[in-house]
Amino acid sequence: MSHRAGAMLRVFGAVTALSSLIILPSLLLAVLWDEATVLPFLEAMLPTLVVGAVLWYVFRNSYYELRLRDGFMITAGIWIIASLVTAVPFFLALPALSYTDAVFEATSGLTTTGATVLTGLDHLPKSLLFFRSSLNFFGGMGIVILAIAVLPMLKIGGMHLFKAESTGPVKDNKLTPRIAETARTLWIVYLGLNVLCALAYWFGGMDLFDAVNHAMTTVATAGFSTHDASFGYWDNALIEGIAIVFMLLGAVSFSLHWYAWRAATVSHYQASSELRAFAVMVAVVVLIVTVYLWLSGEITGFDQSLRHAAFQTVSHLTTTGYASTGFAHWPGMLPILMIMLAFIGGCSGSTAGGMKVARVQLVVQQGLRELKQLVHPKAQFLVTMGGKRVSESVVISVAGFCALYISVYLVLVLLLSADGLDLTTAFSAAAACLNNLGPGLGQVSTHFQVLSDFSTWLLSFAMLVGRLEIFTILVLFIPSFWQE
Template identity: 50%
Template sequence: MNWTTVQRILGLLLMLFSITMLPPVVVSFIFRESSWLPFIQGFALTLAVGIVIWFPVRGVRKELRLRDGFIVVASFWTVLGTFGAAPLFLADVPSMSLTDAVFESMSGLTTTGATVLTGLDTLPKSILYYRQQLQWLGGMGIIVLAVAVLPMLGVGGMQLYRAETPGPVKDNKLTPRITETAKALWYVYLAFTTLCTVGYFLAGMDWFDAICHAFSTVAIGGFSTHDLSIGYFNSAAIDLIAIAFMFAAGINFSLHFFAWRFVQVKHYAADPEFRAYTKMLLVLSLIVAASLAWSNTYGSISDSVINGVFQAVSIATTTGFTTANYSAWPGAIPVLLIFSSFVGGSAGSTAGGIKVIRWLLIYKQGVREIARLVHPSAEIPVKLGNNAVPFRVVDAVWGFFSVYIVVFGIMLLAMMSTGLDQVSAFSAVAASLNNLGPGLGEVAAGFMTLSDTAKWISVVCMLLGRLEIFTLLVLITPTFWRH
């Protein structure tokens, strides 16, 4: 283990992250607020710690190995969430405990969108902007951003990229060099953010709300500048724009990159995961909208359709925006929506959940086992499109699925031990582990009523979900530390 290399990278990344605390200062000056000091203090603290960590090992130039990459990613996301909480903890408004500040920061960076804050409409603009910015940075991953920058500082990045990117297949690069891959991802990410901002503005938001909500839409985060979330605007046009960009952000970004690079879209239809993702959202939206119309929850068919489709896409992609209190909808709709978050979006997207491609492989594996009952001696491969999936990938998917269920069960028992009822505990763990945000029961409106213990359990779930469990669990295995 190259501890000096890991230490040097952590120091560099912390110094880099400290810069992100300066834009809220500009926002504070623009809106003539006096809320800029906590961000200056947070910047100074994060920069100073980064320098202290980096300076003693600044001359180290050892190559970063895969094992070191896991240490860097896991350590940095933990440290990042802690230091990201500094401005929130130091601010007078809102007045937050350390637990609440870390919860809010971790929720933003992991794009979970769960919150412990109320009265968002009256909070300083700098605080509101900072929360949205945390989600935007976490959406693609601060590590991927750093991968594009670190080579200039003499640090290779492929190991970081493999440890950070979501999905079962992590060795596919969009471009021959990892630096160019990271830059390509960010070009697409920036383009979507810009288009979403313009769309929101043209639909009626002011520039501040448009930028802030574009940040959390493209990041599939769900934070808002208003307590009523997207429902605050009461605009069908805004809802439709949000639906379009939530759907797009839940697609594998490599497909967007190829569409941009080669100016064509036919590869979308050829991708098995994209087809499964689209079908899932269409069926879910149809069920929810039809149920709302049948139960006459809204006064018109159009309202039922827009609200149903919006909430289906928002929850299934783990964005977490709301236009209504979906937890009060009739029948099984709320639970169905929570279950859909376990699927999530595509691998290689900013969405949470188990990912569509894993569920697709599990389904195909199930179909194969049924076929084997009829033809026991047949060699039947699991295929995605026309390509057979290697057995190692199928095994890894089943392993991930099994561990996910076990971790969920443990966290559910831990959450219930804090005094939460079954529905609230189940949805709180689901909302945190799937990086969703809103839940049911006591956490339908937010996590502010939970005990500090329950909030820390949620923080652990957010980290596990963001790093897809194995990145953290691998660190507690004897094999990882064995030479």
């Protein structure tokens, strides 16, 4: 066996063992609360832990400086392995759940999509609910980033993995000289926001269990809840306001949070053109939705219209997917608008899904530049971001990304339609999973139980493609990728 293959197997062994350890906190809670999930958690954790540890031990001395293409393979492999491993507790703890549905639930958790095949959440064991939320938590900052942060011993060229995992059009900026230190720094910021969010929810009226669970799914912009009614369970404006604040924080670049904490200043927020565009977008859409709801009479009173418009708009634009009153029954264009917001998503370097605000900015600027060029063929027009020129290579890359993103989406809609889903369901299910949003329209407005096995596996794949920003997965389907 080649050193390259051995190095990869060493990594996959370590990741398999790590993925099984995600189950450990939930197992301890199950023991503490004397719940029936103790045995399923043990049966899921121990075999995968042993297999992963043995695989790592056998190839522990295989060292090889992996290339960029190896980074793509390992990143995709890590997410696939983690999804398959963390599906086992659902499969063993819920006898009525098929392994296909269990993989969908686990993938949805790790990719911070928030789509679910489960109902009756209020009656599930608390340890299993905690396990679902913990998947959102670990997936929020990324399993790969975690691996880079805590396993520098892997020595597999961490920057390649960081580039493959991180979100946004420009991925060469590091906060610190060492990539492992950068990953640890991001995790510190992430953990700090989770603690603040949990405390805020607790003081806002949630019990401690719900506060911790929803903090893990809010900062991750993920959307899993411990109740079928999501935030409608509390119907509390203060709690919804807290959620809005932390969903927005989760959808902002974590490098900006780090700079703000390090330098004790908000100047980096003010200087970010992407953040300014994101803030304007939130304000404009909230105003439009508020007026629409108020004038249509769907919700009584301007203040209540504003409350629910703000919550659902932020929930969808950040691709969190929480619900207060729900949105599928809203009048006119609003349900479609909510789904379309997720295509934009949050800022680059955040936990949000979608194409990211920076890419949308660049594509719009490029389109306007082409229009100006038609009027003034000899003039030179630049694409800028934050007052600085964006290189043509980045502009071309972003245009290619957006074109491929929409193409993948259209293929998903066609395949779902071919599997018998109506157009509304196919349109929204593909959008909800590719954008890592969660809720859809039609038959998937509340859960995804109605899907066939084919559609379930397809959407599980779509969630991974969206989470890893399509290139990382789709490059594996290029024949030349496998040629030396």
